[in-house]
Amino acid sequence: MTNINPPAEAADAAPDTPAGTTGASPVPRRSGSGGWRSLVPRWSPKLGIGLGLVGAIALFGILGPVLTGDPDTIRDISMTPPGGEFWLGTTQTGQDVLALLAHSTCGSLQIGLLVGVLATVLSAVFGVIGGYVGGAVDEGFSLFSNVMLVIPGLPLVIVIAGFVPVEQRGWWTIAVVLAITGWAASARVLRAQTLSLRNRDYVAAAKVAGEKPWRIVSVEILPNLLPLMASQFVFAVILAILSEAGLSFLGLGASGSDTLGTMLYYAQNGFALQREAWWWFGPPGLVIALFGCGLSLINFSIDEIINPKLRTVPAASRRTRGGAGSAERKTRAAAARSVPGRDESGRDAVLTVENLDVVYRGEKPVHAVKDVSLTLGRGEILGLAGESGCGKTTLAYAINRLHRPPAEVTSGSVVFHDRDGSHLDLLALGREELRAFRWSKLSMVFQGAMNALNPVISIRAQLEDVLTTHRPEMPARARRERCAEVLRLVGVDPRRLDSFPHELSGGMRQRVMIAMALLLDPQVMIMDEPTTALDVVVQRGILREILRFRDELGFAVVFITHDLPLLLELSDRIAVMREGEVVEYATADEIHRAPRHPYTRRLLDSFPSLTGERGAFIRTGESSTRERTGTGTGPDTGTGTGTGTGTETIVKEAGSR
């Protein structure tokens, strides 16, 4: 395993992505994380049930022993089923099962809590300190926890318990042994997280500010680990209660302690099962199961803090899949019948978008694309320019119906005019028709090919997948040849077919993506910031090739980027988008010479010319471009908040996905 670690270059390698709207859904998101409030799980029925279960059982464990009296009182009534004086019946010696259960629950909770705390502390010490300090300490700590992890815990505990005579097997001994055998897994998780936090810029910033290491760990890193530690604690508690129950059931638990495990041990030895005394035998196990279930449900909510992707999709969005209502269908059908438009230069249209609206459903619906109409001529390069959150990516994805819930096309039409003269209403296509349409007529190149390629299967498999799906009749030999051919087209050695994505450089991966897009000889190619993550020289080479293919193969391109100067060089026509609207739609030449909309002018002004005169705006202190700070962009403004001329909107991709 090669261990290369020039961490500084990580920041360098990061693209100048102006917070792209990658992924089809710049979903209006709930405020990310921040402060103590961020540690409070979001309310959900699951959390409610979980808290209810845990609370009720804890309460029973605390108050029960006080209210139920001495469980050891022996009565001469033998085994009685529940009812009357004894709500849960009695044991064979006449002990009140309810009282037993209350005391046992209390005992189990105590041991669970103690072990949970001990194990979490141990795992924090080994995981967090190891992860932060790094180097030999980390190697040692991590080896130690991995070894502890693979040595099976319970058999070890059983062996240790076997050596310790019963009278010396105290409550603490059991707790400590359980903690020692149970911390390793969470140490591993905490270490991984600490390693990632350690390399965050805010930790570097704290170092630059001159903070001491202990303060960096406790003030900058630890609070961000809390959700994870809470989740690990919950796990440790469940595990401890289960393990202790197992030990006690085997008669190896702490001497003289009352836990649910010992209760089951006595029930088993009293032949509760054989005598069908379910009231004696059932409740202890049920309490453990329900308590564990409650904790797991709480853990779900904690997990959603740690990994926001797990938050459930709002139910309202599920309608979108089948397309929209019938009223809209009519307008679409009408559109489909209409004669294909021509663009100004007289080219036949290959794609017509009319009055398209896309809305992100949610508590606060966001109108991401508003009444957009565009015509893409055959062989044309149409530039779609705008800043993050302007709806350009949403629009592009909606054309191919790749938008994901909660995004929804509410009205408008998208019609594809095929080479053979037929017209396809894309928004009305059935699932199977849509699937067949995708890639064969319209292919896409996404931003950041690192993530657009499946990391675990070879380039060949990913290319051939397209052919086996869309050209099932194609012989294997021809498939292989076609794959090699497209790779040669984009200047990648066909021997690379057997490589995996991580073995290729960024530029090469993007070339592979373009090769894949060429496979089926499509008529339209949508390119979403295809070169943003690349160095300028590489970017230039790829753009050159896109132009060459367009000229040779004659497909039309929708090119999405924030880089207006690049579009001015590359495209035939440009649509400038802001807040979901196309504010200017003209030829590249017109936009360059005489931009009409103030926003277009502002966008153009944002790119100082490389060779031209120094603009008056630069290095004169701040001028017109002052941000509005009074109201601030709220946390819920994913899309389309770039209001007033001076306001910026950034949706960081990592945060929103």
Next chain:
Amino acid sequence: MRYYARKLGFYLVALWAALTLNFFIPRMMPGNPVDTLMAKLQQRGGATDPSVRRSYEILLGTDTGEPLVVQYLSYLANMFRGDLGVSVSVFPAEVATVIGDALPWTIVLVGLATALSFLLGVGLGALVGWKRGSWLDSLIPATTVLAAVPYFWLALILVALFATGLSWFPLNGGYDVILTPGWDGEFIASAVYHGILPALTIVISSVGGWLLGMRNMMVSTVSEDYILTAQAKGLRDRRIMTRYAARNAVLPSVAGFAISLGFVVSGSVITEQVFSYPGIGSRLLQAVENNDYALMQGIFLVITVAVLGANLVVDLLYGLIDPRTRAGN
């Protein structure tokens, strides 16, 4: 190659750690286990010849004043020779023989049940994660209950229901005692019949963990860009789900196999006890009850080696399914 060398090295270290732990535990514990053992042995009419005592001393330690290093080295030598001492509870059998008889039962039972529960859990988890927002989501709370049920309690309930109540399955044991163990159809059928309930217990209580882990990873994976690419490519849903989403989502489950396997093995030890299954778990408890320290330690070692071996196999498998580990960085 380096990945495999690293993994192999790690498991050697882990094995050494387990052996060392095994060496020190009896020495750190109160009492003099060797005397206890010798006394027991005498009770059973066993020969108290010095070589037996010597072998116990090496295993468990005494106050003979021999330097710890020397004890440790002879202990390691004995372990490598497979000399685990003589069992007192099943005297005069050697520990190694006792374990050898019990081990296949456990390996087949726990191995099959774990494989089954892994496949079932991962498969269901992939489906639940892929179809998020559908009725399948309601499976999740149910699985959390299953994951929190104590193995032995579930085993007892199953016994009460299906063995005592309905008499569908035998109460306990690994095979019908009237049969002689052998590779004949009748015996195997009997063993399978006896193994169903214990296996069911293990599967039911461990499937939830796999399912939840897989489901969560699946949900994360579905929002990756390469899933979007696959959809844009016009691939069929089933293919995207298996080859693009599940293929990636399963990696952490496989990488985290060690954690889960520990749970399963621990649970199955107790499960065997409930069913009086002739496996290694029942033997371990029998040894603990009889203060058969040599057998106890032997079994602990064997369980550890088995778990290490299983993890090693899974890690090597991981190298096959994740090309990034093979590439050497």
Next chain:
Amino acid sequence: MTTLEVRGLTKDFSIRSGLRHSRLRAVDNVSFTLTPGRTVALVGESGSGKSTVARMIARLEKPTAGEITATGPDGGRVADRAYRDHVQMVFQDPFASLNPFHTVEHHLARPLKLHGRARGKAEIAQKVEQLLERVNLTPAADIARRRPHELSGGQRQRVAIARALAPGAQVVIADEPVSMLDVSIRLGVLNLLARLQREDDLAVLYITHDLATARHFSDDILVMYRGRVVERGPADEVILNPQHPYTRILAAAAPDPDARDRARLTEATGIEPAGSSALPGDDPGCAFRDRCPVAFEACTRRPEDFAVGHDHHAKCWLHSGEGRAEQCRARPAAGGTATA
């Protein structure tokens, strides 16, 4: 007068591959000087080592060799203990450089306290507000209470700039300070830096991959390629009259609406970018020669700095006597390889 001097800065990263250790020279003998009131831009592509230089100056990485000397206003060398009062850094990603857990106030109050710039609650609160007002974040009291996720990207970067100013730093290292921001607010943030620089007479090291802002925002430009500074000189000189083949290619590749010309795109720029160098890590020769359209025999030797104009240097053998002879010889044959 000098505020920060960097001499012979070198950084090796060790690459472990099996049992063999090899080293990757990320930064190779880089020297420059930062002076008050002036901005030096460090330009290069990803992997050129420019961020490593920044992190070494900010003392986040230890140099393998070389010296970084800070000089105080009194002309004396800044002691190690006071170094962080003197040199501060603005990070690239405002989403990552502020701790999501803490308020804006925390981010500014900590450096104030640590560097003894303010004592007591009232004074700290007052200084925090002053800082926020200096970076145009008003109403300051309201902003101070917010957490990073309640701010936009530009606002966050302003907070990060305020944090760098809090200890009273004389040198600010700005590592791609606007590349993660939306295009329309980039100039605003750069102009803010320029104003603060004027007001406090700061020395600024501006690290970027964007030649256009480097030209307009800085006085001098250093171009880095694979750890080495290949060209240095006054900003306009380097951009408008590049002398190293690499700088020429970079300048030619940058989109430039004023030079809008489809031919520029379709015409070959001369090099096919390689993903990683074909040259061994310890190769002494010019690191660019495997991509260079005009490489010749001399390039296998370690290139020297040649003066190519007033204060303008290029590390390229083309500017040596033999290089000029080579150019004369090659010109008729290689007329097609346009390099500018």
